[in-house]
Amino acid sequence: MKYWHLVTANLRRHKLRTALTILSVALALFLFASLRSVVTTLHTNSQFGGARRLVAMNKTGIVFILPVSYANKIKGLRGVRSVSWANWFGGKYGENARDFFPKFAIDPESYLGMYPEIKLPEDQKQAFLRERTAALVGKGIADKFGWKVDQNITIQGTIFPGDWTFTIRGIYEPSDPAIGDNVMFFHHEYFDERLGHAGIAGWFVVEINNADSAAAVAKEIDDQFQNSSAATKTGTEKEFQAGFATMLGNVSLLMGAIGTAVVFAILLITANAMMMSASERTGEVAVMKTIGFSNRTVFTLVLVEAGVIALAGAVIGLGVAKGFYPLIKFQGFGFLPGFNVTPLTMLWGLLLALGLMLASGLVPAMRAARLPIVQALRRVE
């Protein structure tokens, strides 16, 4: 295109302004990509869950506990293949809030049996199962803290006070990102012992023989405990994850609303800057038309200029989002395992940039195309 140097010359007119405009587009699109990725990651993770895994929790809510003794009763029900249980363990490692990662007390044998997505070498698995104070950690946190197998780590209990020392016997890699590579698992037995054999479980995971009977088995479990000290609420793992995601989702909805407002504010400022720089050039456009540039060519030049700014901003903003999060292994401090900027998000970002180009370029381009030469020149002279 032999007019290209006209576009670049205009972009160089106010280098700082052009750079700032591009940067604000980049910032807006970076924010957009980040916020949308929170939503898509939550959604993807809410889809996680074996169709043959049910989760039974306290009917009152996930933060309430159940007696471990329920396990045997559930195991006896028809259609149930195996039962496992787990507790959420708060706890602090390191001083920084950013260093947080989830920690679960689990019944090791049954739990790993039910979660083939947790992958680790067989010898490490055996070592972990054998030892009461052993821990199994995700590769993500192992890399982050430089942990090695056979190393001791100490967690400061928060919900369950005291110093808790574990020996890392295994490092796993998840085959499904929704599991997260930043979780620490340890023996429920050790946990129970330190609590004076309280016999509590946060929730049960129930593997069933046949995915089609999920609803029936869930009802059977809940009926079983309806009149006990703690009634249960049982659903598929997918429903359980979806409930968890909804809780976070409400937060992210608010975040999303604020974020969208910020993105739009930035885009408006950008559009305004582009329109201003176009209106400064009324006289120049008139001169070009006098030389014989057609309305259509003038229109295209202004629009292409807006397009270059929008595209440059998009490439920077989306590129940084795509590269930055994997680089710092961002997982939403444990709440967004498998955080990922999807290709669809990139595409939406590009469409947003295209929309910005039209929104900010169309009006000045049309104005330039329609500019009556004589009037414009009289204003200039």
Next chain:
Amino acid sequence: MALVEIRDVYKSFQRDTQRIDVFTGLTIDMEAGSFTALMGPSGSGKSTLLNLIAGLDKPTSGVVRVAGAEVSAMSPGELAAWRARNIGFVFQSFNLLPVLTAYQNVELPLLLTHLSGKERVERVRIALDVVGLGDRGDHYPRQLSGGQEQRTAIARAIVADPTVILLDEPTGQLDAKSSQEVLTLLQRLNKEFNKTIVIVTHDAHAAERAKMTLHLEKGDLVEKRAAVSGAAR
């Protein structure tokens, strides 16, 4: 047949409720190879006449023809393309695009032709040499003096070899020396290259360089005379 024919042209502007009649039946001929100075008091319609010839504006009625083409009847799209081939225009000021070099400014009309990049380079070089700015191609307008800017604008006006060159007070903001340079250049273009030139000026000395002077007064042609000191054919 004259190169530029203005036939019974009426032109009025509407300003608020007031109607300003600039031309009421103006008829003028300009021959090919002529060098015409257009004089007259401010507001007498000099700029309006140039705009009509260039097809930048339309007469209220009447006909404007250039080289046989009826400019006053063309559509905006046709006009743009026609202007690119037939008109070189120089204003009093703000001629050059500040973000482009002198070279790039002169090249602008050639971008609208089918000339190759190499041919364009050649033509721009020649045009800049003719106006005596062969060594200033990579200067930006703000790095040029007022006279050099106007000569660059003239180079741009001649580079595509148009039918007519129109200049609206090109020396209006120049000092005496620069004015002389520009006028000498125009005279040369007319004599050596046989360019048809119409120049609007307030300056009687400038008008003397032309072969023909037309005086407008309130939109009427009040005087038409061949310049005495202007080069006779």
